[in-house]
Amino acid sequence: MNVHRNSVYFLVIAVIGLTVLGLVMLSSTAAFAPGNHGDPLFFLKKQAQWLGVAVFVCLVASCLDHHLFERWWWLLLACSLVLLLLCWAPGVGLKIKGAARWIHVGSASFQPSELAKLAAVVTLAWWFARDEGNATSFLKGFIFPVLFLGFIALPIALEVDMGTTALLGVTTFILMFVAGTRWRYLFPMVMVGACGLVFAVSKMPERLGRVMAFWNPEKYPDDAYQQMQGLIALGSGGVEGLGLGNGRQKMAFLPEAHTDFILPVVGEELGLRVTLLIVFGFVVIVMCGAIISLRARDRFGMLLGFGIVVMIAFQAAVNIGVTTMVLPNKGFPLPFISYGGSNLVFCMLGIGILINIYRQGLTEKEERVLTTLPILVRKGRRRPTRL
Secondary structure (H helix, E strand, C coil): CCHHHHHHHHHHHHHHHHHHHHHHHHHHHHHHCCCCCCCCCHHHHHHHHHHHHHHHHHHHHHHCCCHHHHHCHHHHHHHHHHHHHHCCCCCCEEEECCEEEEEEECCEEECHHHHHHHHHHHHHHHHHHHCHHHCCCHHHHHHHHHHHHHHHHHHHHHCCCHHHHHHHHHHHHHHHHHHCCCHHHHHHHHHHHHHHHHHHHHCCHHHHHHHHHHHCCCCCHHHHHHHHHHHHHHHHHCCCCCCCCCCCCCCCCCCCCCCCCHHHHHHHHHHHHHHHHHHHHHHHHHHHHHHHHHCCCCHHHHHHHHHHHHHHHHHHHHHHHHHCCCCCCCCCCCCCCCCCHHHHHHHHHHHHHHHHHHHCCCCHHHHHHHHHHHHHHHHCCCCCCCC
């Protein structure tokens, strides 16, 4: 069986499975979610509408040449920065729980940081693809990417969105590593980034309370309440689960049961088996995305594919870690499953781009030629002539 040839099919199957499961769980949790305007299916209907948009975006992205992003990276970056600034505009920006992360247009809201994440990946992929020698240079391979990271992460951090800021940092680090940036440049970047994150959290009482509750939940029961309720839900379900719709924690006990903490509800109602199946689904997406990226026709496609895979994988890992109390509480949705239109659309857009990279990837014959060529050159008696 050809792994690369079948990778896109496994990728699509995993995405469809996670998305369908998300709709099923929304039908169970949405009735008890606050803000449903008295309609038990309000959030399910909204998510279904967003899913229609997301599928359309995915299909378009899978058909359009992904090199359009390479040519129009500057426009994508400019639009994301303008939308990030609009989060503070009166009448347009929407602040929820002290965080100005949304733009409100009519009855719909949009989170510009989702577009900014894609813009960051596209810009970094363009930068490292334009000249392979950039990666090993201290100025072009380290300073410029770090300055760019600060340029786009600053407005997101000012929105009090430390999770997305950390996501951008991790994505930038991995793309720099894949592109070939030297380790002696990357290691200090990790240390400085970690210290900066600790300093920022220490200046925010709400975030600091979450960290302290993670280390000592008995001493900070109010801050640890959400995660403790999530653990109760997971423990109540056991291996088999209580049955779809029979969960109790979603009934005003577990906050954000239809968004960030939908995984514990899955564990309570459908059991450990389905919970592990979700983890397996994300592992499949990561593996298939990595295989597709490695077989990309050029350097830009490879870096773009890896950036998309990192974004989806990091969000899923943090959400699973938070809901199982392995990590401090942070509001990250579970891709394809949690309620949220902006995240769903841009995750589907990323999947569409991966499909397009697959469609334009190297054929088996081309891969064999590229693999054999270095061997033939080494066996030759004279060096190849420089062009």
